[in-house]
Amino acid sequence: MKSAVVLLPGLNRDRDMIAALTNISGVAPQTVWQTDTDIPDVDLIVIPGGFSYGDYLRCGAIAARMPVMQAIREKAAKGVMVMGVCNGFQILVEAGLLPGALMRNASLKFVCREVKLEVTNANTAFTRGYSHGQIIRTPVAHHDGNYFADEETLARIEGNGQVVFRYAEGANPNGSINDIAGIINESGNVLGLMPHPENLIEAAHGGTDGRALFAGVLGVAA
Amino acid sequence: MKARVTVTLKNGVLDPQGKAIVGALGSLGFDGVGSVRQGKVFDVELDTKDRAKAEESLKAMCEKLLANTVIEDYSFAID
Numbered sequence: 001m002k003s004a005v006v007l008l009p010g011l012n013r014d015r016d017m018i019a020a021l022t023n024i025s026g027v028a029p030q031t032v033w034q035t036d037t038d039i040p041d042v043d044l045i046v047i048p049g050g051f052s053y054g055d056y057l058r059c060g061a062i063a064a065r066m067p068v069m070q071a072i073r074e075k076a077a078k079g080v081m082v083m084g085v086c087n088g089f090q091i092l093v094e095a096g097l098l099p100g101a102l103m104r105n106a107s108l109k110f111v112c113r114e115v116k117l118e119v120t121n122a123n124t125a126f127t128r129g130y131s132h133g134q135i136i137r138t139p140v141a142h143h144d145g146n147y148f149a150d151e152e153t154l155a156r157i158e159g160n161g162q163v164v165f166r167y168a169e170g171a172n173p174n175g176s177i178n179d180i181a182g183i184i185n186e187s188g189n190v191l192g193l194m195p196h197p198e199n200l201i202e203a204a205h206g207g208t209d210g211r212a213l214f215a216g217v218l219g220v221a222a
Numbered sequence: 223m224k225a226r227v228t229v230t231l232k233n234g235v236l237d238p239q240g241k242a243i244v245g246a247l248g249s250l251g252f253d254g255v256g257s258v259r260q261g262k263v264f265d266v267e268l269d270t271k272d273r274a275k276a277e278e279s280l281k282a283m284c285e286k287l288l289a290n291t292v293i294e295d296y297s298f299a300i301d
Contacts, residue, residue: 057287057288058290061287061290065286065287093292094290099292100292101290101292101293103235103236103293104238104239105238106236106238107238108238108239108242146238148235148236148292148293149292150292175236175238
């Protein structure tokens with residue numbers, strides 16, 4: 001499985017993501033710059049976390065309008081797997097590749113800590129390394145992770161099983177509606193999540209609960 | 223031509239920042255503030271003198287970038 005990591009000014013988790021993908025797949029991902037309109041032939045495109053464009057206007061809003069996003073949109077339509085973590089998730093919703101919006105945390109505070117997540121759909125290419133209902137640990141670090149969608153959209157994504165990660169009971173750090181932490185698109189090839197699985201993949205991180213996500217989507221052993 | 227674009231949260235979308243502002247107003251002694259909904263203002267200068275063209279262009283700007291229509295409403299006024 002070949003992967004690519006998207007680089008945008010202001011992202012700061014790109015190196016963690018490259019390290020995670022290299023560690024788990026054994027192959028370093030290619031990198032794609034924001035103005036690239038031609039994305040190499042890869043199986044997985046990852047938009048990492050950070051603060052692209054300083055979160056100006058709205059988190060992810062400017063990045064979502066960069067040329068590379070049109071190329072990602074075309075790849076996604078062809079079935080290439082796309083994953084956005086944290087700011088990457090915000091960029092995917094701003095680009096319209098995932099439904100809903102990510103708003104300021106209900107507490108108004110930047111939240112940086114470990115939370116427990118429940119895998120609420122293990123029947124996806126991204127989550128197949130987990131079991132349904134499994135509780136996993138992941139770090140979160142964000143100011144705008146408060147997922148919102150209107151009633152109709154919410155009913156649709158819940159009905160389709162598109163909510164794949166939820167903050168476990170009592171762990172919601174940001175006020176997200178229905179405790180939503182991560183969703184996939186209807187076709188199941190685009191995932192966005194606020195927590196950082198790339199920061200829990202080796203013993204030195206204090207745990208390896210994030211490995212199964214990468215291993216699942218990359219089709220390698222965890 | 224100058225225009226002012228106003229972007230506000232849609233009704234029903236929670237506004238924790240607005241709530242925090244109500245709290246701060248209360249602590250300054252401004253009693254009786256029922257609620258505050260905060261938003262954004264953009265002052266835009268356009269090259270065109272054609273009002274209809276400016277309106278069309280502003281609408282497109284709002285739809286494509288200035289507002290996130292999942293959570294926000296927009297309006298604009300041309301000077």
